[in-house]
Amino acid sequence: MIPVRCFTCGKVISEVWEEYRSRVEERKKNLQKGEVLKVGDILDDLGVERYCCRRMLLSHVELVDVLAPYQ
Amino acid sequence: MKLEILELKDRKAKFVLSEVTPAFANSLRRAMISDVPKMAIDYVDIYDNTSVLFDEMLSLRLGLIPLKTNADMYRFPAECECKGAGCALCQVSLTLSAEGPCVVHSRDLKSSDPETVPVDQNIPIVELKTGQKVVLTAVARLGNGKEHAKFQPVCASGYKNVPVISIGEKCDMCKMCIDACPRGVFKADKGKLVVTDLYKCSLCKHCIEACDTGAITLDTDNEAFIFTVETDGSYTAHDIIDSAMKSLKGRADQLSEIMSAF
Amino acid sequence: MVYKCAHCKQTVEIDKDLQGIRCPFCGHRILVKERPTNIKRVPAQ
Numbered sequence: 001m002i003p004v005r006c007f008t009c010g011k012v013i014s015e016v017w018e019e020y021r022s023r024v025e026e027r028k029k030n031l032q033k034g035e036v037l038k039v040g041d042i043l044d045d046l047g048v049e050r051y052c053c054r055r056m057l058l059s060h061v062e063l064v065d066v067l068a069p070y071q
Numbered sequence: 072m073k074l075e076i077l078e079l080k081d082r083k084a085k086f087v088l089s090e091v092t093p094a095f096a097n098s099l100r101r102a103m104i105s106d107v108p109k110m111a112i113d114y115v116d117i118y119d120n121t122s123v124l125f126d127e128m129l130s131l132r133l134g135l136i137p138l139k140t141n142a143d144m145y146r147f148p149a150e151c152e153c154k155g156a157g158c159a160l161c162q163v164s165l166t167l168s169a170e171g172p173c174v175v176h177s178r179d180l181k182s183s184d185p186e187t188v189p190v191d192q193n194i195p196i197v198e199l200k201t202g203q204k205v206v207l208t209a210v211a212r213l214g215n216g217k218e219h220a221k222f223q224p225v226c227a228s229g230y231k232n233v234p235v236i237s238i239g240e241k242c243d244m245c246k247m248c249i250d251a252c253p254r255g256v257f258k259a260d261k262g263k264l265v266v267t268d269l270y271k272c273s274l275c276k277h278c279i280e281a282c283d284t285g286a287i288t289l290d291t292d293n294e295a296f297i298f299t300v301e302t303d304g305s306y307t308a309h310d311i312i313d314s315a316m317k318s319l320k321g322r323a324d325q326l327s328e329i330m331s332a333f
Numbered sequence: 334m335v336y337k338c339a340h341c342k343q344t345v346e347i348d349k350d351l352q353g354i355r356c357p358f359c360g361h362r363i364l365v366k367e368r369p370t371n372i373k374r375v376p377a378q
Contacts, residue, residue: 001124004135004194010226012137012303015191050227064198067123117373126375134377209377219378 002060008052016046020057077270082301084308087233087270089295096230096296102315105216109224109305110138110145110163110187113214118206122171122197129197133209134221136177137190137303138163142314144186145213157210163187165209171199180209187211190304224311228300232291234272238264242286251281270297336364 002017023042031037043054078085088096115130122129151161165180177194197205214222236256242264249257249264254271257264257278266272278287300308336345340361347354347364355362 001132001195001197004132005226010220010223010303011301012135012191012194012226014194016193017195018193064123064200068200112377114374114376117375119368121368126373130375130377221378 001062001064003056006050006053006056009050011048011050011053013048013053013056016048017057017060020046020048077297079309081307082304084298084300084312086298087295088230088298089233089292091294091296093293093296096298098319099312099315100228100230100298102319103225103228103300103311104223106318107224107306107311107314108140108142108147108213108215109222110140110211110213111219111221112136112138112165112209113212114210116208116210118208119204120207121203122199122205123203124197129205129207130209132196133180134219136180136194136196137305138187138211139190140213140224140305141186142213144184147213159183161212163211165211166207167196167209168206169199169204171203172201174198175205224302224305226301226303228298230296230298232293233295233297234269234274235290235292236266236269236272236278237288237290238266239286239288241284242282243284245283247281247283248278248287251277253277335367337367339363339365 002014004014005011006013020039020042024037024039027039027042028037039058043057048054048057072091073087073089075087075089076084077087088099112130112134115126115133117126117129120126120129124132145163146161148155148157148161151158153161155161163182163184165182167175167180169175169179175196175198176192177189177196178192179196180189182188199205216223244259244262244264246259246264249259252272253275254268254273256266256268256272258267259265272289274289274291276289279285279289300311302308302311306314334347336347337343338345338356338359338361340363341356341359343356343358344367345356345358345364354364356364
């Protein structure tokens, strides 16, 4: 699960996580061959300004689906 | 004391406080961080949890969710009539009960006080698969930022000195500094080099390096401070600055009251 | 003591002396303890 707040500054970043993820997925689908995925403008739009908060969203890997079968 | 407001939104404020000492500016910053009381979840009673997260992880996540706070309505448990036992004057309970498949969000928390609710509605707490269940009651109380970071009403609040950029007569209008500045502080205006937005300057000194004639000097104004205050939504930025100053004033009053006895 | 078999998910009551740690239904040797029904208080910090 995405951390509720940014580790460094404490801003609540999980609020925009679901919107961020759906917008990135949408962009991935429409990506041309050889084109690099860029998400900076999505983060700007969602009000995630500082690089400490941006890395929280950028580097997050959702592990719930990986763990779920081993319950 | 002078105040120039650059930006004042619900959750963010930016202002220039001038003609004050660094000590005063710092006391304002510290008061905002640790002296403004805020509601946050203190402990969680877990009835059932078969989700992928451990009980401890779940309650840590719940604790970090910012709650709308009306500090006038609640008291610190230690100062309450119930002497910390927990009553409606010092506690709010939020219940959560969900069964998968679903994603549990902060909006699913049902509060006993309609005013003390999660500020942000879309915070994912835990994802539940088929058959997984979470039933819990979270108890929130008032606390100070010095106790735990979850009681801090501000995030990334701080100040920096107002920069002083002086352009000397040696300037030969080579315009190297205009390109060198990453913040775009300089501009050529009518054959003269001018500073357009002083508050943007980050004192990186790239302009000094770029200047061959040594015409630019950088300094800081020790009596003027650019403040940035960002709240987590528990209060408005305006209210935080206001109550931080009130708490400072309250302390000064307390001290003078004690001194008057001697 | 009541356990749950990690393999066939059945509720198992075991007798250590008689058969050892083993599920009587499927013979699996891994048993998990079920969550107790009491309320657990966890501090949020």
